[in-house]
Amino acid sequence: MGGASVAPLHAGEARHSRAVALSGIRITFTGRGGEQFTAVEGVDLHVADGEFVAIVGPTGCGKSTLLNATAGLLVPSAGTVAIFGEPLSGLNRRAGYLFQAEALFPWKSAVDNVAIGLEVAGTDPGEARARARDWLGRVGLSAFAERYPHQLSGGQRKRVGLAQVLIRDPKILLMDEPFGPLDAQTRQIMGNMLLDLWNAERKAVMFVTHDLEEAIALADRVVIMGAGPASRIIGEWRIGLPRPRDISEIRMEPAFHALHREIWSALRDEVVKGYRQAEEPA
């Protein structure tokens, strides 16, 4: 992993440029019958402030559990999570999390869904709603403020989700295959929107995906995880493609293809391994 390994973050060693520092993370689940399942093991990963890191790996490699550990929704079985140099305890208050599954409140309209994060933080409801409208405008949904989630398309719901998370101005943005269920065109539009918003206010981003092309097009750095169980980081690549980028255009660049070929050749073996394990009888 070259120079990417993270020094243990004990007293006095806090490096504040590191928004997220995961070191020696192991996450083990105990099944109903008492059997142990280790999702990830020995993961060292750091994300600098303002850096966009994409985490790619075959299905079931425990990418999401890393995000959950960073969010504080899950306590790792071993290892430490440090946020801006401070060990994480409880929920990560500086992180915003865009979930893979539907996470909007179905009983709230789009504008109320976006405003809620401010409201619970004590912002005056009128002001919260005004700012929520502003954010809906930024994600191109001004006309849909009063709609309920079920009246929006999948892509629109994701945009509301993005506004809901970003309105709280988190320093760290965690995204778990946020565009997974969308069609290819919508994914590109969403990707460009995400990059525009991120360019305006650079946050540390951990973006989990199984789509290598998407990862290369979006990120500053692509981290590849091996097949589970007990998956590890098997490699990482810096993506030096110039910014600002246009996702649909950047895919035509020779540099993009070269990177893609290089990373894919490393990932392929793991994907094959992942399939083989999935097909083996339990």
Added chain:
Amino acid sequence: MKRARLLFLQVLVAVVLIAVWHFGSTVKVPAGIVSQKAFYPLDPFFFSTPLAVFQRTWRDFYTGVIWYHLGITLLETALAFVIGAAGGVLVGFWFARKQMLAAVFDPYVKMANALPRVVLAPIFALWLGLGIWSKVALGVTLVFFIVFFNVYQGVKEVSPTVLANARMLGMSERHLMRHVYWPSALTWMFSSLHTAVGFALVGAVVGEYLGSAAGLGYRIHQAEGVFDVTGVFSGMLVLAVFVILIDAVVTAVENRLTVWRPTAAGQS
């Protein structure tokens, strides 16, 4: 067009049923066809006649005697529903948030719910007298469990993702109650609203039937006591129309309060 056709068919069913009843109870089968004597296929002594039933019902409304009894039954139903639903919501919420409590009381809740409520009616009459409160109590025991189980389910079945999202958005336990658990529980409660209101009415009428001095159940019971079949059918007719009206009100309230829910037809 489809709607008109449906309505036509629905009315047709009523017309056919009433026609069968009418002719069965007013036209005699002549002697010698089925039996030695001429007879009514639907003996008016046992079945009354539709005309008599409508006349009786009209007279009851016209003279105003029925209004008082309707009012009593409505009051009992409303009280039973409000008290039972409030109790069900509170306890359902409480149990869903305190797993230990729910586990301890689980067998007792099941036992109490399995008990046929009719056997409670005499006890309530003994405790609370023959006034409206014994009927309200009976309705409450019915409504409470329906609402309780639904609210409990509603709180337990909040999507884990929505919950995780709420917590990541900075919600405290109090916020979660207000913005997540409460709306979720309400949806489940509304899905049981029709049943709950129906049971509140059942509690009231059965209670009146078993011992009271007023109400629709009381009227039906009185009529039965003197073999006044017309009175019984008239009481049933009023009850049926009453239920349909209440159900329409519930539907209107439900549509109002759950605008955010997807409809099967899709309104977007």
